[in-house]
Amino acid sequence: MLDLELSTTLLSFLLPFFLLFIIKRRSIFTTLFPSKSPENAKTPKSYPIIGSFFSIYENRNRSVQWTSELVTNSPTSTFVLRRPLGRRVIYTANPSNVQHILKSHFPIYQKSSFSRMNLGDLLGDGIFNTNGDSWKFQRQVASHEFNTRSLRKFVEHVVDTELNDRLIPILAAAAADKTVLDFQDILQRFAFDNVCAIAFGYDPASLVPSLPQVKFMKCFEDAVQISSQRFQYVHPLLWKAKRFLNFGSEKDLRIAVEGVREFAKGLVKEKKQLLNEKSELESFDLLSRFVSSGHNDETFVTDIVISFILAGRDTTSAALIWFFWLVSKNPNVEGEILREIYEKSESPIFEEVKDMVYTHASLSESMRLYPPVPVDGKQAVADNVLPDGTFVEKGTAVVYHPYAMGRSEKIWGNDWADFKPERWLERHDVPEVEGKWKFVGRDPYTYPVFQAGPRICLGKEMAFLQMKRVVAGVFRRFRVVPAFEEGKEPVFVSFLTTKMEGGFPVRIEERT
Numbered sequence: 001m002l003d004l005e006l007s008t009t010l011l012s013f014l015l016p017f018f019l020l021f022i023i024k025r026r027s028i029f030t031t032l033f034p035s036k037s038p039e040n041a042k043t044p045k046s047y048p049i050i051g052s053f054f055s056i057y058e059n060r061n062r063s064v065q066w067t068s069e070l071v072t073n074s075p076t077s078t079f080v081l082r083r084p085l086g087r088r089v090i091y092t093a094n095p096s097n098v099q100h101i102l103k104s105h106f107p108i109y110q111k112s113s114f115s116r117m118n119l120g121d122l123l124g125d126g127i128f129n130t131n132g133d134s135w136k137f138q139r140q141v142a143s144h145e146f147n148t149r150s151l152r153k154f155v156e157h158v159v160d161t162e163l164n165d166r167l168i169p170i171l172a173a174a175a176a177d178k179t180v181l182d183f184q185d186i187l188q189r190f191a192f193d194n195v196c197a198i199a200f201g202y203d204p205a206s207l208v209p210s211l212p213q214v215k216f217m218k219c220f221e222d223a224v225q226i227s228s229q230r231f232q233y234v235h236p237l238l239w240k241a242k243r244f245l246n247f248g249s250e251k252d253l254r255i256a257v258e259g260v261r262e263f264a265k266g267l268v269k270e271k272k273q274l275l276n277e278k279s280e281l282e283s284f285d286l287l288s289r290f291v292s293s294g295h296n297d298e299t300f301v302t303d304i305v306i307s308f309i310l311a312g313r314d315t316t317s318a319a320l321i322w323f324f325w326l327v328s329k330n331p332n333v334e335g336e337i338l339r340e341i342y343e344k345s346e347s348p349i350f351e352e353v354k355d356m357v358y359t360h361a362s363l364s365e366s367m368r369l370y371p372p373v374p375v376d377g378k379q380a381v382a383d384n385v386l387p388d389g390t391f392v393e394k395g396t397a398v399v400y401h402p403y404a405m406g407r408s409e410k411i412w413g414n415d416w417a418d419f420k421p422e423r424w425l426e427r428h429d430v431p432e433v434e435g436k437w438k439f440v441g442r443d444p445y446t447y448p449v450f451q452a453g454p455r456i457c458l459g460k461e462m463a464f465l466q467m468k469r470v471v472a473g474v475f476r477r478f479r480v481v482p483a484f485e486e487g488k489e490p491v492f493v494s495f496l497t498t499k500m501e502g503g504f505p506v507r508i509e510e511r512t
Contacts, residue, residue, distance in 0.1 A: 043070070043079065044056075044070070044081070046082040049084065049085065050084045051081075051082035051083045051084050051085075051086070051087070052081060052082050052083070053083075053084050053234060056081075056083065056234060057234065060232055061493075063232065063494075064374045064375060064403050064492070064494045065403075065492070067081070067091050067375070067399075067401065067404070068093075068401060068403050068404035068407060070091065071091050071092065071093040071401050071404040072093060072404050072407060072408050072409070076094060076388040076389070076390070077092060077093040077094040077097075077388075077404075077408065077410065078090065078091065078092040078093075078094055078097060078386065078388055078390050079091055080390070083234070083235070084234055084235050085235060087235075087397075088393075088396055088397075089377075089396070089397045089398075089399060090386075090390060090392060090396060090397070090398045090399065091375075091399045091401055091404075092386070092388075092390075092398065092399070092400055092401065093400070093401045093404040093405040093408055093411075094386075094387070094388050095405070095411065095443075095445045095446045096386075096387040096388065096445075097386045097387055097388055097390070097400070098400045098405075098445045098446075098448055098452065099445035099452070099453075100386055100387050101378055101386075101398060101400060102400070102444075102445065102448065102451065102452045102453035102454075102455065103445070103452060103453035103454070105384060106453055106454055106455075107381075108380055108381055108382050108384050109378035109379070109380060109381075109384075109398060110131040110132075110378060110379055110381055111128075111129065111130065111131050111135075111378065111379070112377050112378055112379030112397050113379060114236070114377070114379065114397055115129070115231075115377055115379075116129050116130070117236065118227060118228075118230040118231055118236070119227050119496075121223075121227065121253060121254070121257050122223045122224065122227045122257055122260070122306065122310075123303065123306060123307055123310070124299065124302070124303035124306070125299075125300070125303050126138070126303035126304050126306055126307030127139060127142060127303075127304055127307050127308075128307045128310070128311065129303075129307070138304055139454075139455075139458075141290065141293070141304075142304070142308075142458055143458055145286060145289045145290070145293075146458045146459065146462070148289075150284050151284055151286070151289065152462065153284075154198070154284035154285065155198055155462055155465075155466070156465075158194055158197045158198055159194055159466050159469055159470075160469070162190060162193050162194050162197075162207065163190075163469065163470060163473045164473070166190070166193070166207040166208065167186070167190050167207060167470070167473070167474070168473060168474075168477065169209075170186065170207065170209060171474065171477070171478050171508045172477070172478075172508075172510075173209065174507075174508040175478060175508040175509055175510045178507070179507075180483045180505050180506065180507055181505070181506055181507075181508065182503040182504060182505060182506075183321065183324065183480065183503075183504040183505070183506040184317070184321050184499065184500055184503045184504040185211070185503060186207070187317040187320050187321055188313065188314075188317045189206040189207040189211065189217075190207050190317070190470070191312065191313045191314075191316045191317040192204060192206055192207075192214075192217055192220075192309075192313050193205065193206055193207050194312065194316075194466070195308070195309050195312030195313045195316075196216075196309065197285065198285055198286060198308075198312065199285060199286045199287060199305050199308050199309050199312065200264075200267050200285055200286075200287050200305065201271075201285035201287060201288055202267055202285075204216055204217055215259065215263075216259070216260065216263045218256075219255075219256045219257075219259030219260045219263070220256075220260050220309065220313075222252060222253070222256035223253060223256040223257050223259075223260050224310065224314065224495060224496055225495050226249050226250075226252060226253040226256065227253065227496070228494075228495035228496045229249065229495070260306065261302060261306070264302045264305060264306055265298055265302050267287065268287065268291070268298050268301050268302055268305075269298070271287050271288055271291045272291055272298075275291055275292055286305060286308060287301065287305055290304070290305070310496070311457075311459065312459065312463075314372065314496060314497040315372035315373065315463070315497055316372075316463055316466060316467060318370075318372040318497045318498045318499065319363065319366065319367050319370075319372050319463075319467060320467055320470060320471075321499070321500060321504055322366050322367075322369070322370035322498065322500075323362065323363055323366040323367075323467070323471070324480045324504075324506075325482060325490060325500075325504065326365075326366050326369070326370075326419045327362065327366075327480075328480060328481065328482050329419070330419050333362055333419065333421060334475070336358050336362075336421070337358060337359050337362060337471065337475060338475060339358075340356050340357070340358045340359055341356070341359075341471075341472050341475055341476055342476075344356070344472070353465060353468040353469050353472055354465065354468075356468050356471075356472065357425065357436075357437045357438065357439045358421060358425070358437055359468050359471055359472070360424075360439055360464060360468065361421040361422070361424035361425050361437070361439055362421040363464065363467055363468070363471075364421075364424050364441070364447075365419060365420060365421045365423065365424060366419070367406075367449045368406040368412070368447065368449070369406050369407070369419065370403075370406075370492070370498055371402040371403055371406060371449045371498070372449070372497045372498055373402065373449075373496070373497055373498075374401070374402060374403035374494050374497075374498055375399050375400070375401050375402070375403060375494075376399065376400060376402070376448075376451070377397050377398065377399040377400075378397070378398050378399075378400075379395065379396070379397050379398070380392045380393070380394055380395065380396050380398060381394065381395075382394050386398075400448060402447075402448050402449050405446070405447070405448065406447075406449075411446055424439060424440060424441070424442075425437045425438065425439060425440065426438050426440050444456060476511075477510065477511060478508050478509060478510060478511060479508070479509040479510075479511060480506050480508065481506060481507045481508075481509060482504070482505070482506055483505040483506055483507050484505060490504060
């Protein structure tokens with residue numbers, strides 16, 4: 001065992017130098033080790049030992065787009081990427097394969113050890129980073145809490161308060177002063193305040209006029225970004241070596257994670273103390289509900305609440321960022337959304353935004369093109385064969401690709417690149433609602449933006465209600481006008497969720 005550990009440590013030190021050498025001496029390496037013949041011109045070349053390292057390295061800053069191109073150009077919407085040291089990753093945008101992975105053969109395809117390893121420092125054994133009995137237990141507890149009416153009413157109250165007391169006044173001030181805002185930062189702050197209140201009953205107050213740097217928010221942002229960068233390493237041994245030596249990004253990650261977990265554990269202790277003093281908590285936040293229902297293990301509760309902060313903060317803000325961008329480019333869509341908003345009362349409430357069918361379709365269409373989580377992976381715990389005939393060896397990572405699926409001509413037709421909310425709608429065929437739209441959703445295996453099967457997102461409906469409330473509140477009063485430099489458009493980047501590189505500069509204009 002000691003010899004194995006020493007060998008692994010030695011390899012972790014030597015591998016970076018070996019890869020650096022072959023980058024510098026690529027022509028010599030490719031002459032000595034000819035590539036395997038690709039199946040087609042778009043398949044990346046593969047070499048002994050290093051696999052498709054050169055292609056992976058060249059596309060390291062656009063891996064989502066690159067793998068999307070490879071998947072959509074494959075006849076079966078599936079391809080195998082050979083990574084260094086013999087690791088194989090199967091990418092698929094085939095709905096039959098997705099259903100096979102996420103539902104019909106769910107026990108075989110589990111959260112991958114690769115993903116759990118990369119995210120373990122931040123998420124621990126939280127619901128999004130675990131399998132088996134631990135996942136089932138957390139899912140049951142979370143499902144029960146999410147389905148309580150008191151929590152839903154609390155969420156509505158939190159979102160409306162943050163919208164009316166913070167977001168709208170900041171937009172109004174920007175409109176009056178004619179200043180340029182980073183709308184990505186604003187929406188992330190909005191989502192962060194919301195999810196902290198819902199998860200912890202804690203208000204970080206990041207969306208106040210001074211836009212302060214909140215330590216917990218900064219630590220969380222750093223931890224998410226560095227954890228996600230681990231997925232981009234050619235081999236995990238590289239970041240493990242940095243962690244072992246405690247330098248660079250891994251040192252920064254350790255400090256950020258310590259900040260997140262210490263703060264979260266402090267809030268857990270406060271809730272437990274309050275429960276001991278009052279015997280019953282008056283708050284409806286998730287942490288209060290978990291603690292009051294008898295879940296007293298601090299690490300367990302901290303892990304699960306951190307997972308929900310990640311889900312609630314990054315996914316909702318990512319969806320809204322790209323929604324506002326796409327709508328700004330399609331004034332006809334904005335007009336239909338405004339018509340729907342003005343049909344409602346002067347200040348729409350959650351029950352009313354449920355009926356905003358065109359807005360719901362527009363959000364669905366936006367997430368088709370820019371899903372908040374562009375790729376997600378599982379790992380086979382047994383040999384298996386996908387419906388398209390792809391053999392999956394035990395231990396192989398299998399990645400389903402929502403970003404590629406949203407851009408697949410096989411699924412959406414030759415107009416897939418068009419932003420068309422109408423593709424989600426049809427007219428009612430009953431007289432009493434003549435002329436009204438009816439939303440027609442796609443099955444979750446064709447549109448796995450919220451996952452599917454047993455792991456389908458518990459907060460899906462709640463997320464739609466929050467987003468529609470924000471859209472109604474903002475569009476009722478303001479126009480959101482992108483303010484990129486002339487000739488430039490947003491650059492898509494992905495950490496754990498999608499973002500715009502460098503932010504989303506906008507001007508806010510009051511509607512007349």
